[in-house]
Amino acid sequence: xxxxxxxxxxxxxxxxxxxxxxxxxxxxxxxxxxxxxxxxxxxxxxxxxxxxxxxxxxxxxxxxxxxxxxxxxxxxxxxxxxxxxxxxxxxxxxxxxxxxxxxxxxxxx
Amino acid sequence: xxxxxxxxxxxxxxxxxxxxxxxxxxxxxxxxxxxxxxxxxxxxxxxxxxxxxxxxxxxxxxxxxxxxxxxxxxxxxxxxxxxxxxxxxxxxxxxxxxxxxxxxxxxxxxxxxx
Numbered sequence: 001x002x003x004x005x006x007x008x009x010x011x012x013x014x015x016x017x018x019x020x021x022x023x024x025x026x027x028x029x030x031x032x033x034x035x036x037x038x039x040x041x042x043x044x045x046x047x048x049x050x051x052x053x054x055x056x057x058x059x060x061x062x063x064x065x066x067x068x069x070x071x072x073x074x075x076x077x078x079x080x081x082x083x084x085x086x087x088x089x090x091x092x093x094x095x096x097x098x099x100x101x102x103x104x105x106x107x108x109x
Numbered sequence: 110x111x112x113x114x115x116x117x118x119x120x121x122x123x124x125x126x127x128x129x130x131x132x133x134x135x136x137x138x139x140x141x142x143x144x145x146x147x148x149x150x151x152x153x154x155x156x157x158x159x160x161x162x163x164x165x166x167x168x169x170x171x172x173x174x175x176x177x178x179x180x181x182x183x184x185x186x187x188x189x190x191x192x193x194x195x196x197x198x199x200x201x202x203x204x205x206x207x208x209x210x211x212x213x214x215x216x217x218x219x220x221x222x223x
Contacts, residue, residue, distance in 0.1 A: 006151075033211075042111065042199050042214025043152070088151060096165050097212070101151035 003027075004091055006100035014108050016078055021087055021103040024071045029091030029098070032072045034063055037086040037102075079107045112136065113215035115200050121221045127188040130218045134181055134202030140164070141183040142201040142212060143175055152199065158183055159205075187220070195222045 007022045023032065031050045035043035047056050049065035049072060056063045060083075062075040076083055084107050090097040112135035122128055134141050143155040154167035158177035169175075172190075177183040187194060197219050201212040 040216075042113075042201070042217055044111075044214070045211045048211070090152075094165075096154060096157070096167065099152045099154065 004089055004098055004100035006087075006089060006103050008103060009101065010104045010106075012106040012108065013079060015080055018075070018077050019079055019105070020073055020075045021105070022071065022073050023089035023091075023100050025091060025098075026070065027091070027093075027098075028069050029093065030069070031092045032065055032069075033090045033092075033097065034072070034074055035088045035090065037088060038084075043086075043088055079105075081107045081109050083107050111213040111215065113200060113202050113213050115198075115215035115218050117218060118216065119219050119221075121223065122190060123223055124190055124192060126190050126222075127186065128190065128220065130185040130187070130198055130200075130220075132183045132185070132200030132202075132215060134183070134200075135204075135213055138202035138204050138213070139181065140203045140205060140210075141177055141181070142203075143169075143183070143185050144199040144201065146197040146199060146217075148196075155185070190222045192222050195220055 004025050033048045034046045037043040047063045052067045052069045054065045060077045064073050086102045088102045089100045114133045116131045139160045142157045144152040155169040157165040161177050172188050175185045197217045199217045201214045203210040203212045
C-alpha cells in the first residue's frame with residue numbers, strides 16, 4: 001500500500017515567519033501535486049512537480065520534488081494570514097492520486 | 110468557482126437511511142472523482158468514472174455506489190447509513206482519465222448522519 005505522510009500535521013505561526021511542510025513516502029511517484037483547501041471549500045491545485053529535483057516557485061511558495069521522487073516539500077516565505085488553510089499533497093499512481101492527510105496551517109496576524 | 114457543482118450542499122439524515130449526492134462536472138470534463146473527507150482529515154478517494162465507465166476504485170464501501178450518466182453528471186448513492194459516514198463528500202472532475210491532470214473540486218456536500 002502506497003502512503004504519503006505529511007508533517008507537521010498542524011502548524012500555527014505568526015505573520016512574516018517562514019515555514020516548511022513535508023510530504024514523504026517510501027514509494028516512488030511519477031508526479032506529485034500540492035493543493036490548498038480553505039474551510040468550507042474544495043481543494044485547489046497549486047502546483048504539479050514531475051521531475052526528480054524539480055523546484056517550482058509560486059510567488060512566496062517554493063515547491064521541491066525529491067531527487068528520488070519519493071518526497072516533496074513546500075516552503076513559504078514571509079507567511080501571510082491569507083496562506084491559512086489545509087495543504088494537501090497527492091502523488092500519482094497509475095490512474096489514482098494517493099493523498100496525504102494534510103498539514104493544517106494557521107497564520108496569525 | 111471551479112465550474113463543478115454539487116447538490117445538495119448540506120444533508121442531514123438518520124442512521125439506516127439512503128441518500129444520493131449529485132455532481133455536475135466542468136463543461137467538457139469526462140472524468141469524475143468522488144472523495145470522502147472526515148473532520149480535519151485528508152481526502153479518501155472513493156471512485157472514478159471516465160465517460161460513463163468505472164475507471165478506478167478506492168476505499169469505497171459496499172454500501173456505497175456511484176454511476177456516471179450519458180450527460181456526464183454523476184451520482185453517489187450511500188445506503189444503510191451509519192454515524193461514521195458523516196463527512197464532507199467532494200466531487201472533482203478532469204478532462205481526461207489520467208489522475209495526473211488537474212482535478213477541479215466542487216464545493217462539497219456535508220452529510221450529517223444522526
